[in-house]
Amino acid sequence: MSAIQADKTVCEGIGMCEAQADDYFQVGDDGLVEVLTGEVPEPDHGYVKAAIDSCPVSALRLLG
């Protein structure tokens, strides 16, 4: 298991994360990322990591 860390002070609500992993991320009404499921099991690592890496403002991290 790894954990998603989102920095809302950096997020611009661009939504690349949601476009690639909508089980884990959603842009909320305030225009900022909401992490729907904070824990990422091993089989989902690949695409969640890709979603995190695609953030244009580097607001997301995968810990552990």
Place this chain on the structure above:
Amino acid sequence: MTSPHHRHLLVVGAGLAGIRAVEGARAAGWTGPVTVVGDEPHAPYDRPPLSKAVLSAEEPPAVPTLRSGEVLETLQVRHLSGVRAEALDTEHRTVTTTAGELGYDALIIATGSAATTLPDLSGVRGVHALRSYDDALAVREALTRSREVVIVGAGFIGSEIASAARARGIDVTLVEAGARPLERAIGAGAAARLMQLHTDAGVRLLTSTTVSGIRSTDVGLDKVELSSGETLAADAVVLGIGARPATGWLRDSGVALDPRTGGVLCDSRLATSAPDVWSAGDIACVDGVRSEHWTAAGEQGRVAGANAAGAAEAFASVPFAWSTWHGHRIQVVGETTATDEEDHGDGFVLYRRDGSAVGAVGIDSPGPIARLRRALSAQPPLDE
């Protein structure tokens, strides 16, 4: 046929589309060597910050790298920096570069585009265009020394530069050749609202106006002459008048170009007219459309890379772009040129075609934009 472990994937262009192509190919099982060729001296980097954070006085400039060295190492990619592609031979499967000839088993063309310049102004001291990181540093340096600037082109890049200049307290005149800025991108109502952001921030916006001449002195730029007959004092001129596909090296290569947009013709799988050659990003004309958006470039790169590795994915994505002007967050989603334009107030303008919502422009309106983007992404694409 070479063993899969020895097949060489060559990616020309080290921007977002190129790097996503490598990731797409590796994810789809490409096991052979991968080379990315880029003509700039920097590690692969991201372009949106060039007209935003890199110009800001609030932070020191830094190359906005796309991936850490660690990630690039995991991808097992060889990056040749400062190397320019000069010719492509699709028959012998080679690319001639400034560092010699490189063979390929699969090739991805992702050389992006080059900033358009005005012929009379190219090479004039104090006149800048913005495409690369080095360009952005030069614009930043010019802004640091300027009290008055003229920015040519009221599109997204010109507007972001105008915003960066105003944030530094510089007097900004934004000169736009068209009667209606952003005409090709969004409807008239939304465009007027966006232009209002400029005037509210103290930018002087002149439409239906072009630069007719530049007067320089020994120390640099002095005056800018406009088609209206007006002459403005200016310390710098920055051009934001679009970009054209960087296809010069593809001349006589057998890769077909789109006569209208000048981009590399590809189908929805990003395949070009030449065997085992794909294209992605700003240079790609996919089913007749060059999208020139960050989100499209990345997704096209991923799909082109996956298909080069044997997948059969089609590119499909809801157009999306974002920008920040004078502290306001602007988002554009879907089709925003439909004639049916509804201003919902609160900075949200919705576009309908045949009654259905097909796109929107938001100014500080991220919630409704996110909801519409979600709805559009869930639908099958409309007839194109």
